[in-house]
Amino acid sequence: MEGTGLEKTIGILNQKYEGEVLHAAMLYDFPTITLKKDKIIEIIKFLKEHPDTRYHYLTTLCGIHFPELNQIAVMYQLHNMMSGERVRLKIYLPAEKPEVPTLTTVFAGANWMERETYDFFGVIFTGHPDLRRILNVEDMIMFPLRKEFPLEDQVREDKNDTMFGR
């Protein structure tokens, strides 16, 4: 079942949102579509309601930091339980000011997923009903899952990372 949805989804998207699709590929068994960031919420709503796609279930949502591109990607995974088709939508935001409208207007379950993404990556979801840190302390000023915060103590000199392929 998986994977049949890529061309269909692209076709449906192009009917209404010509030029919004930046890249599409089948990554292993998962259709992945990169989109322009401006209309993402509108597009997700469209795909949720369109009779041929009906991605009515938000599986997950998360951020990914690409330091060399200086961008933060937000990934949305949608699912149509009736047909078993899934799709992954991605948008890229500038790392200095990552901002995107909230998905809570479409899926109630996006609430905490967005709070978590904000907490870890600093992505501002405009219009979110309660955009606060969820796992970390409220007065924390950084966003720990960004790549500029390595895990190990950088002050230590007794460990040579090159020996471990790091």
Add this chain to the structure above:
Amino acid sequence: MEEVKQADQAYHQEEEKQYSYLNLGPTHPATHGIFQNVLKMDGEIIVDAEPTIGYIHRAFEKLSERRPFNQITPITDRMNYCSAPINNMGWHMTVEKLIQAEIPKRVQYMRVIIMELARITDHLICNAVIGVDTGALTGFVYMFQQRELVYEIYEEICGARLTSNIGRIGGFERDFSPKAWEKIHRFLKEFPKVLKEFENLLERNRIFMDRTIGVGGITGERALEFSFSGPNLRAAGVDYDVRVARPYSSYEDFDFTIPIGTNGDVYDRFMVRQGEMWQSLSIIEQAIKNLPDGPFHGKVPDFYLPPKEEVYNNMEALIYHFKIVMGETDVPKGEVYHCVEGGNGELGFYLISDGGRTPFRLHMRRPCFIYYQAYPEMIKGSMLSDAILTMSSMNVIAGELDA
């Protein structure tokens, strides 16, 4: 105008006065984990609730970015510690999908056995605790004895009990020993009797029914809106199970049904879990009956950590062991999502590899995290004691909340 404003203020102050605020948690026996709920109470009725999580935040996702793929297994089993082996297997299968490894049928069946045992332990703890929260301790004691039997099986297979770390990328470290099989058979023989007794104790019990039917309910549509999955979604009447919808590890070979509820309340969640335990028993029996012969691991020398006896006696194995432990093996670049039906629902691993020795990014879709955001909505307007039951029937595990 000023008078109106003053009157309005006074009214609101008065309104605020009649509410009391109650801290349920962070550490309270009834919260089943370390998280806090600030409840706004009108007498004993909950008006509003605000859950706070993050007390045991262990940075799973960040840690994973610094660890070779093998060393991530112990992180995964600390998420849902009631059914840790499912997490382990889910992670192994994710990496296997990334490296496109072929896994022998025998390994897949062995995994099914372990995963179903884990599902049983997860559900039996949850259901036993629902009993406790309604004041019935007997069933809890019966069921915990059975959990002990399963933990002995884990112990026999991998040496650990709670944080199991069972299996390797590519298969198992060793085949199940005769003693492990003996223990599995013992469990299969003893458990149905106890499960039946437990059912008799609670299923038609008037007090239990009164306390659970119509409590903490959620509709199917709302559950889907909230991205529910697993037993909590099925209790609300939505027939979705990853094992059927997207079979992995040979689940397509097994014959089983998916129990479905109707109201999505505590009683339905209890009954769905009961039903699933019977189904899991049937799956395990089928797996044992049809267990294929063959090796207990696939041919993925770059990722499969060789068994210790081989490392001590075989040069090749020693070299591979060294390479894997030192993280010298690069993985292919790629982006992969794999999900399994965890004890609590769809447990997904979204993995991005940039070709290095560690994942570039690993995101875990934890079902509990998603359920818990619906909790305030589910308990609004109910009594305090119902809130406790709702929480235990949703089976919220703190390790899965905090990643």
